[in-house]
Amino acid sequence: MGIIVQKFxxxxxxxxxxxxxxxxxxxxxxxxxxxxxxxxxxxxxxxxNRLIDLASxxxxxxxxxxxxxxxxxxxxxxxxxxxxxxxDAGYNARSILGHQAEIKTxxxxxxARILDINSDRLKSYLEEYDILVVAGFQGINCDGRITTLGxxxxxxSAVALAVAVDADVCExxxxxxxxxxxxxxxxxxxxxxxxxxxxxxxEMASMGAKxxxxxxxxxxxxxxxxxxxxSTFSDCNGTFVxxxxxxxEAVLVSGIAxxxxxxxxxxxxxxxxxxxxxxxxxxxxxxxxxxxxxxxNTSRDGKTTDMTFTVPRNDLEKTQEIINRIExxxxxxxxxxxxxxxxxxxxxxxxxxxxxxASRMFESLCKEGINILMISTSEIKVxxxxxxxxxxxxxxxxxxxxxLDKEGHxxx
Amino acid sequence: MGIIVQKFxxxxxxxxxxxxxxxxxxxxxxxxxxxxxxxxxxxxxxxxNRLIDLASxxxxxxxxxxxxxxxxxxxxxxxxxxxxxxxDAGYNARSILGHQAEIKTxxxxxxARILDINSDRLKSYLEEYDILVVAGFQGINCDGRITTLGxxxxxxSAVALAVAVDADVCExxxxxxxxxxxxxxxxxxxxxxxxxxxxxxxEMASMGAKxxxxxxxxxxxxxxxxxxxxSTFSDCNGTFVxxxxxxxEAVLVSGIAxxxxxxxxxxxxxxxxxxxxxxxxxxxxxxxxxxxxxxxNTSRDGKTTDMTFTVPRNDLEKTQEIINRIExxxxxxxxxxxxxxxxxxxxxxxxxxxxxxASRMFESLCKEGINILMISTSEIKVxxxxxxxxxxxxxxxxxxxxxLDKEGHxxx
Numbered sequence: 053m054g055i056i057v058q059k060f061x062x063x064x065x066x067x068x069x070x071x072x073x074x075x076x077x078x079x080x081x082x083x084x085x086x087x088x089x090x091x092x093x094x095x096x097x098x099x100x101n102r103l104i105d106l107a108s109x110x111x112x113x114x115x116x117x118x119x120x121x122x123x124x125x126x127x128x129x130x131x132x133x134x135x136x137x138x139x140d141a142g143y144n145a146r147s148i149l150g151h152q153a154e155i156k157t158x159x160x161x162x163x164a165r166i167l168d169i170n171s172d173r174l175k176s177y178l179e180e181y182d183i184l185v186v187a188g189f190q191g192i193n194c195d196g197r198i199t200t201l202g203x204x205x206x207x208x209s210a211v212a213l214a215v216a217v218d219a220d221v222c223e224x225x226x227x228x229x230x231x232x233x234x235x236x237x238x239x240x241x242x243x244x245x246x247x248x249x250x251x252x253x254x255e256m257a258s259m260g261a262k263x264x265x266x267x268x269x270x271x272x273x274x275x276x277x278x279x280x281x282x283s284t285f286s287d288c289n290g291t292f293v294x295x296x297x298x299x300x301e302a303v304l305v306s307g308i309a310x311x312x313x314x315x316x317x318x319x320x321x322x323x324x325x326x327x328x329x330x331x332x333x334x335x336x337x338x339x340x341x342x343x344x345x346x347x348x349n350t351s352r353d354g355k356t357t358d359m360t361f362t363v364p365r366n367d368l369e370k371t372q373e374i375i376n377r378i379e380x381x382x383x384x385x386x387x388x389x390x391x392x393x394x395x396x397x398x399x400x401x402x403x404x405x406x407x408x409x410a411s412r413m414f415e416s417l418c419k420e421g422i423n424i425l426m427i428s429t430s431e432i433k434v435x436x437x438x439x440x441x442x443x444x445x446x447x448x449x450x451x452x453x454x455x456l457d458k459e460g461h462x463x464x
Numbered sequence: 465m466g467i468i469v470q471k472f473x474x475x476x477x478x479x480x481x482x483x484x485x486x487x488x489x490x491x492x493x494x495x496x497x498x499x500x501x502x503x504x505x506x507x508x509x510x511x512x513n514r515l516i517d518l519a520s521x522x523x524x525x526x527x528x529x530x531x532x533x534x535x536x537x538x539x540x541x542x543x544x545x546x547x548x549x550x551x552d553a554g555y556n557a558r559s560i561l562g563h564q565a566e567i568k569t570x571x572x573x574x575x576a577r578i579l580d581i582n583s584d585r586l587k588s589y590l591e592e593y594d595i596l597v598v599a600g601f602q603g604i605n606c607d608g609r610i611t612t613l614g615x616x617x618x619x620x621s622a623v624a625l626a627v628a629v630d631a632d633v634c635e636x637x638x639x640x641x642x643x644x645x646x647x648x649x650x651x652x653x654x655x656x657x658x659x660x661x662x663x664x665x666x667e668m669a670s671m672g673a674k675x676x677x678x679x680x681x682x683x684x685x686x687x688x689x690x691x692x693x694x695s696t697f698s699d700c701n702g703t704f705v706x707x708x709x710x711x712x713e714a715v716l717v718s719g720i721a722x723x724x725x726x727x728x729x730x731x732x733x734x735x736x737x738x739x740x741x742x743x744x745x746x747x748x749x750x751x752x753x754x755x756x757x758x759x760x761n762t763s764r765d766g767k768t769t770d771m772t773f774t775v776p777r778n779d780l781e782k783t784q785e786i787i788n789r790i791e792x793x794x795x796x797x798x799x800x801x802x803x804x805x806x807x808x809x810x811x812x813x814x815x816x817x818x819x820x821x822a823s824r825m826f827e828s829l830c831k832e833g834i835n836i837l838m839i840s841t842s843e844i845k846v847x848x849x850x851x852x853x854x855x856x857x858x859x860x861x862x863x864x865x866x867x868l869d870k871e872g873h874x875x876x
Contacts, residue, residue, distance in 0.1 A: 068521060103541070109480060111548040118551070121559055122544035125537035129515070132534035136523040139530070147533055151563055152608050196564050 054087040055178065057222040059188065059210035062097035064225060064284045065130045073284065075137055077225065078183065082143070088178050090217060092188045092210040093134060095126025116161035120190075120200045124150065127187035127206075135185045145183035148174075150190035150198065155209070157191035157199045163340060164191055164199035165267070166208060169216040178217060186213055204265030211268040215275040222272070223280045224264060230281050230290030231256060231263050233456040234308040238447050241457035245306060246289070249296040252306050255399040255433045269293065296401055304409060305400040305454040308447050312394045312440055314344065314362040316425070317371060321385035322359055324351040331382050332359060335374045341367040345395075345428045345437060356385075360426065362437065365391070393425060394443040397435040398450055410434045416453040422446055466499040467590065469634040471600065471622035474509035476637060476696045477542045485696065487549055489637065490595060494555070500590050502629060504600045504622040505546060507538025528573035532602075532612045536562065539599035539618075547597045557595035560586075562602035562610065567621070569603035569611045575752065576603060576611035577679070578620060581628040590629060598625055616677030623680045627687040634684070635692045636676060642693050642702030643668060643675050645868040646720040650859050653869035657718060658701070661708035664718045667811040667845045681705065708813055716821060717812040717866035720859050724806045724852055726756065726774040728837070729783060733797035734771055736763040743794050744771060747786045753779045756807070757840045757849060768797075772838065774849065777803070805837060806855040809847040810862055822846045828865040834858055 058081055060074050074091075081089050103123045107114040114122075131147040138145035154170035177184055188206025191199050201208055207224055214222035229244050231253065236242040248256070250273035257266040263281055272279045272293060282290030300306075322328050329348065336343055344362045351357040363371050368389070375387050403409050410427075413434050417424060422445065426437035438446055451457065470493055472486050486503075493501050515535045519526040526534075543559040550557035566582035589596055600618025603611050613620055619636055626634035641656050643665065648654040660668070662685035669678040675693055684691045684705060694702030712718075734740050741760065748755055756774045763769040775783050780801070787799050808829075815821050822839075825846050829836060834857065838849035850858055863869065 071522075106541075107545065107548060110483075110545045111552050113552075114548045115551040118544040118547045118559055121561070122541060125540050128537050128540075129518075129534060132530040133519065133522045135530045136519060136526045139527040140523045140525075147530055149533070149610075198561075 055090065055217050055219045056081045056087050057090045057092065057210055057214040057217070057219045059092040059206055059222070059224045060094065060284065061206065061226060062094040062099070063227055065093050065095075065134065066097040071134055071137055074134065074225075075141065077284070078138070079141070079143070081223075082183060085182065087220075089183045090174075090178070090213055090219065091134070091183060091185045092206055092213060093127060093130045093185065094188050094206045095123075096130050099126040099129065117197055120161045120164075121198045124187070124190040124198045124200055127189050131185045131187045138183055138185065143183050144181050145185060146177075146181050148177065148184050148186045150187055151192045151196065153177075153186060153213070155191035155212070157193055157201070159193040159195075159197070159199065160340070161197075161199055163202040164193070166191060166201070166212045166271070169212055171216040174213070174217050201267075202265075204268075207265040207268035208271055211271045211275075211277055211279060214277050215271065219277070221278050221280055223282060224268075225282060225284040226263060227284065228263060229283045229286065229288065231293070231307070233306070234447055234451050235310070238310070238444050239308075239451050241451060243457065243459070245291050247292045247294060247300070248306060249300050249401050250293060251296065251432055252300075252399050252401055253293045255397065255430070256307050256309050264293070301402050301405055303400060304402040304406050305398050305456065306402075307399050308450045308454070308456065309397045309399060310394060310443055310447055312443060313365045314393060314395055314437075315365050315368055316360060316362050316388075316390040316393045316437065317375070318358055318360045318388040318390075319375065319379075319382070319384045320358050320388065321356040322382045324355055324357040328357075328382055329359070331378060332375075333361075335378060336363070336371065339367075339370055339374060341371055341374075345426050345435065347426055362393070362395070362426070392440045393437050394440040394446075395435055395437055396443065396446045396450065397433050398454060399433045401432050403432050403434075412453060413450060416449050417446055420445055420449050467502065467629050467631045468493045468499050469502045469504065469622055469626040469629070469631045471504040471618055471634070471636045472506070472696065473618065473638060474506040474512070475639055477505050477507075477546065478509040483546055483549055486546065486637075487553065489696070490550070491553070491555070493635075494595060497594065499632075501595045502586075502590070502625055502631065503546070503595060503597045504618055504625060505539060505542045505597060506600050506618045507535075508542050511538040511541065529609055532573045532576075533610045536599070536602040536610045536612055539601050543597045543599045550595055550597065555595050556593050557597060558589075558593050560589065560596050560598045562599055563604045563608065565589075565598060565625070567603035567624070569605055569613070571605040571607075571609070571611065572752070573611055575614040576605070578603060578613070578624045578683070581624055583628040586625070586629050613679075614677075616680075619677040619680035620683055623683045623687075623689055623691060626689050627683065631689070633690050633692055635694060636680075637694060637696040638675060639696065640675060641695045641698065641700065643705070643719070645718070646859055646863050647722065650722070650856050651720075651863050653863060655869060655871070657703050659704045659706060659712070660718060661712050661813050662705060663708065663844055664712075664811050664813055665705045667809065667842070668719050668721050675703075676705070713814050713817060715812060716814040716818050717810050717868065718814075719811050720862045720866070720868065721809045721811060722806060722855055722859055724855060725777045726805060726807055726849075727777050727780055728772060728774050728800075728802040728805045728849065729787070730770055730772045730800040730802075731787065731791075731794070731796045732770050732800065733768040734794045736767055736769040740769075740794055741771070743790060744787075745773075747790060748775070748783065751779075751782055751786060753783055753786075757838050757847065759838055774805070774807070774838070804852040805849050806852040806858075807847055807849055808855065808858045808862065809845050810866060811845045813844050815844050815846075824865060825862060828861050829858055832857055832861050
């Protein structure tokens, strides 16, 4: 007997009509008893925001632990309602909450990470029931307090549960058909990618191809769980996110990602001495701010240098607070913030064995008169920071350059 | 250091303004650290009904286990919000859910009974925090599934928690000043009772003096926990529900209770043979229907008899289903339902040592021309079933007869 994990987001469970569509997907996966199904649900769309708004009436800075206990009720409501539907339809089903599945996380309320799931308990539930409806997004810390995994956390719940029950596949249902070579809204020739490696997906996701929460892909990679990203509104296959294989390496570039939600921070004229970088980046890391690109200029006078980096737009306020606090310590002359920037990346595992991707990228941007502000590279990605207004132009140009509009393209 | 348990119902936590009043009560009980406080909250008023309505859109007969998981979110929301207020005001406080306090119940979803509370865990929470905000109404069964205790269940949660932490007193805040000699809406001379015994309170509560859930009083009696029923809107003492003492016995009758929510069922011409009563009442009990008064007429022909009993109005439909199912088995000729009845009771521990209460009651009703349909008695209560339209007249007459309008009355 197979085990299938299916995850549905907030818009898929927004109301009774939507849930009935989900019911059809789930019962079809159940396939008259051929498979056991673990359904992972988010809160009904709008519910999490309603609860956050409620809390903001009560407190300007709501206690984070209480906040998690509050917002986790959203998923609790949707799994109870969906289980009622399943029971009414005659299925042997029940809801499971984070504390019931013993989804153990760390204590970073609001952005907790899953540490462990009680796999034995879940398997015994699966022996007893045909369909389990598990609340996504939530877990418990070592003290039994409710934690939440952050926006999109239900994806991670789904993959982690799939690993815990040794599922055959983890299906993530969403409102798009799968993962595209780039954002179809920005580039009309964007194509659906049938199969993509974990590493490529990680780069796509972290760059704002917001189909899957990045941590869910990390989890999938770690435990080699195949994730099938597909549409709630069709029966077509979507994109399989899976282990790298030879056919993938034949493709030089798999996709173009971009991210407008970054800001550039330049801390000017800091002392050029050991420890300055950690004086800046340790407090940012402690505050949970993910710093992406970092550039430290060569010191011209041997005494001072500029430190430039990017952080998510949401963390601007927190970043400014921290920099202000340490400014005198690192003896910075000023701090420049540039909000009108955008990151554009070309991604592909094929880069590992082929050179020249970066230079073709730079040449292509140059031809369009787009100035490159910062560059960073990894094994399978080249990223340029550019002025935000050029984002669409850059994405379109790069999509053409690397022939991503062509089926099974192989660029050499 | 003292420990005080305070319970607030749904109207007391209906919105931010109400919760701020509750905050004042709680911080006053905390008394600058002189006492630890355990606050027990219900769902914000209207929330439980909103969730029940939601479920009824999903299912005509919602699964009871899922229903409990659904409605328990109501309390989860109120304890999280109230804890945020406390934290904002600088108090060392946190919320506690049913599964966190390990409030173990049986598995009768929707009307579960508390079996055990993890007293050690609560006490360790109390060492760590000054104020605990516990979700009332909810617990978990042996499988860790969420259960609810039925309407008014938060009262029972409060008393059970008070017992578990060895509290000095359990204060139940409500929208009335305390327990009255009878319903002030029906009888203008009704007086607040300063002190009442558990047994009297049990009879008052079960008869519809809906100040306290009956099970909470049973719990209080079992563990000899003093319950102080008082108003959210004043600082006056309310009614202390406590152990019986001599001064109480001097009072013949403590209160007059009534209940319009009963219906009378007569099963006509059933066989007069051993086993007939259990054939009727066993299935009713199995369905969780509380049968109150029962009368079996003397058989006139030696073959058949009539069986008359009362059940709560809410259980009418279920009762009819059950009786229809067993009708042919017990060979009943017909079933009569009378919905226009009312129970009126006089209650007092003084009856144990004084006779003549019943006869004075009957005489008093007779004088007003009120016909008595059924009678039942216990050690400390006499109950008459009468036509519903006479309820107010009966209550007023009995209140006068037993001089309940007089302070510290002693009837002999």
